[in-house]
Amino acid sequence: MPPARPEVPAERERPALAGADDLCEECTLTVSMDDLVALCKRRGFIFPASELYQGINGFWDYGPLGTELKNNLRDAWWHDMVRCPPLGPDGTPLSIVGVDTAIIQNPRVWEASGHVGGFNDPMVDCRETKNRYRHDHLMVLRHRDDATVPMFAFMEGEPEAVHKKLKKLAKGRELDEFETLALTELAVADFAHVIGPDAKAAGTLTEPRQFNLMFKTYVGAVQNEDSIAYLRPETAQGIFLNYKNVLDTMRVKVPFGIAQIGKAFRNEVTPRNYIFRSREFEQMEMEWFCHPDDAKTWHEFWCKQRGQWWQSVGLRSDDLQLRPHEADELAHYAKGGAGTFDIEYRFPFTAPGYGELEGVAHRVDFDLKQHQEHAKSKLQYFDAERKERYLPHVIEPAGGLTRGVLAVLCEAYTADPERPSKVYMKFHPRLAPIKAAIFPLVAKEGMPEMAHKLYQELRTRYAVEIDVKQAVGKRYARMDEAGTPYCFTIDGDSLGDQTVTVRDRDTAGQQRIAIDKVGDFLAERMR
Numbered sequence: 385m386p387p388a389r390p391e392v393p394a395e396r397e398r399p400a401l402a403g404a405d406d407l408c409e410e411c412t413l414t415v416s417m418d419d420l421v422a423l424c425k426r427r428g429f430i431f432p433a434s435e436l437y438q439g440i441n442g443f444w445d446y447g448p449l450g451t452e453l454k455n456n457l458r459d460a461w462w463h464d465m466v467r468c469p470p471l472g473p474d475g476t477p478l479s480i481v482g483v484d485t486a487i488i489q490n491p492r493v494w495e496a497s498g499h500v501g502g503f504n505d506p507m508v509d510c511r512e513t514k515n516r517y518r519h520d521h522l523m524v525l526r527h528r529d530d531a532t533v534p535m536f537a538f539m540e541g542e543p544e545a546v547h548k549k550l551k552k553l554a555k556g557r558e559l560d561e562f563e564t565l566a567l568t569e570l571a572v573a574d575f576a577h578v579i580g581p582d583a584k585a586a587g588t589l590t591e592p593r594q595f596n597l598m599f600k601t602y603v604g605a606v607q608n609e610d611s612i613a614y615l616r617p618e619t620a621q622g623i624f625l626n627y628k629n630v631l632d633t634m635r636v637k638v639p640f641g642i643a644q645i646g647k648a649f650r651n652e653v654t655p656r657n658y659i660f661r662s663r664e665f666e667q668m669e670m671e672w673f674c675h676p677d678d679a680k681t682w683h684e685f686w687c688k689q690r691g692q693w694w695q696s697v698g699l700r701s702d703d704l705q706l707r708p709h710e711a712d713e714l715a716h717y718a719k720g721g722a723g724t725f726d727i728e729y730r731f732p733f734t735a736p737g738y739g740e741l742e743g744v745a746h747r748v749d750f751d752l753k754q755h756q757e758h759a760k761s762k763l764q765y766f767d768a769e770r771k772e773r774y775l776p777h778v779i780e781p782a783g784g785l786t787r788g789v790l791a792v793l794c795e796a797y798t799a800d801p802e803r804p805s806k807v808y809m810k811f812h813p814r815l816a817p818i819k820a821a822i823f824p825l826v827a828k829e830g831m832p833e834m835a836h837k838l839y840q841e842l843r844t845r846y847a848v849e850i851d852v853k854q855a856v857g858k859r860y861a862r863m864d865e866a867g868t869p870y871c872f873t874i875d876g877d878s879l880g881d882q883t884v885t886v887r888d889r890d891t892a893g894q895q896r897i898a899i900d901k902v903g904d905f906l907a908e909r910m911r
């Protein structure tokens with residue numbers, strides 16, 4: 385990992401604020417995060433962790449619907465990357481195997497990987513409020529001509545807060561008298577004139593210090609320097625540690641991949657934007673081992689594949705972009721290679737800019753070389769076809785599972801004032817937590833019995849629900865909020881002609897199909 389961790393700012397080039405109108409236009413979002421967060425809480429997707437005890441910053445619990453959604457995204461990735469990976473550039477199936485490695489490893493692993501020495505974020509503290517901020521996440525609003533006007537610091541992506549503050553503090557001044565710049569562009573001496581994001585007085589921000597992001601713990605009964613261990617900050621290292629085990633036990637030949645999905649932990653200085661940056665999260669990573677000469681081709685291949693995959697699970701291409709890291713963002717392991725591309729998504733809080741969803745890095749042979757040296761163990765690969773011994777290069781598509789869930793939730797949220805629910809979640813059927821709901825129109829005349837029979841048939845194959853309570857309109861509304869693509873209603877005619885009504889979540893249109901065709905109907909649409 386990089387000594388200085390590059391986290392992509394929403395927009396690298398920020399225009400100076402031109403005026404209140406422009407500011408408002410810039411902030412126009414299609415989905416309000418407040419509305420999304422409220423729906424996720426109300427419908428059991430995501431809850432704040434330890435809510436009974438006022439929560440704990442940077443940690444989240446997934447409720448019944450959120451767990452299904454996350455598992456579906458995880459399973460889709462595993463299926464499409466491990467069980468049935470894409471065909472390679474020459475049309476032959478790729479070989480990728482999976483591992484599930486320990487969260488706590490020998491601490492020397494993290495010395496070799498560069499995390500102990502260098503997995504740092506620069507932070508500044510505010511002496512007045514005791515708040516702590518990422519140095520590179522703070523922006524400053526500065527008067528263009530008058531150096532006596534204090535500068536206002538604000539969190540990147542939250543210009544509305546400054547707008548309000550400015551109105552209060554700099555009475556009589558127009559927004560276009562000010563320009564924005566990153567705090568990192570200011571000399572530390574100038575911090576004396578900066579009012580922190582939550583402070584009243586100027587000059588309370590400390591100079592930036594490095595802060596290691598790894599969570600520490602102790603292994604065993606004795607707690608001293610020798611028993612310190614770390615919660616893994618990425619799933620990738622567990623893969624590198626098992627590269628030789630996989631080579632020795634599986635019939636894989638370079639090029640091949642090893643994949644892992646699991647929890648990662650980072651003591652983020654400023655966890656924020658809901659589950660976008662949290663302290664406990666899940667990653668979906670694959671290390672693709674290839675000959676150094678082929679790395680560029682594979683890097684291009686994986687960038688394209690991964691972008692297409694996010695589209696295949698429902699993210700619109702308009703909301704996705706592939707962005708190359710600039711020289712100053714490159715991680716040390718990616719230097720000298722084909723670089724890193726980020727697949728970015730236009731989250732409501734980054735719009736009109738984008739935020740990182742997945743990185744596709746060319747890690748050269750950095751990690752294998754480090755472990756070879758630190759563990760004093762030979763990790764070279766003998767390529768029988770080329771008759772050559774070498775350390776493979778690695779292409780790493782590293783995606784966030786929980787961040788992916790957020791992108792999927794944002795994309796799915798669709799306001800519709802005409803519906804009783806006013807909103808529906810337009811999940812790709814593959815990801816929908818509930819695939820179908822079955823409603824007897826009324827709880828009499830044999831309808832509940834028929835509904836239960838259909839439910840019993842479907843539940844062995846799909847996550848389906850049966851709902852017998854309330855008016856059918858209310859039941860549709862509940863399923864719209866849960867993002868259930870299909871609802872089957874059993875009514876008075878069903879008993880006679882053995883048909884049901886299918887209601888489509890997205891169009892709200894209805895059609896009649898034979899009850900014995902419901903299984904096929906769903907199977908066709910779940911693909």
Ligand code: GAP
Nearest residue numbers: 618620660661662665741742743782783784787
């Ligand atoms: N092995 C490379 C690696 O870990 P990264 O860019 O630091 O690279 C990969 O992380 C992905 O993990 C990111 O693209 C993002 O989706 C997710 N991620 C990283 N930090 C996160 C955090 N604090 N909260 C949620 N997701 C995070």
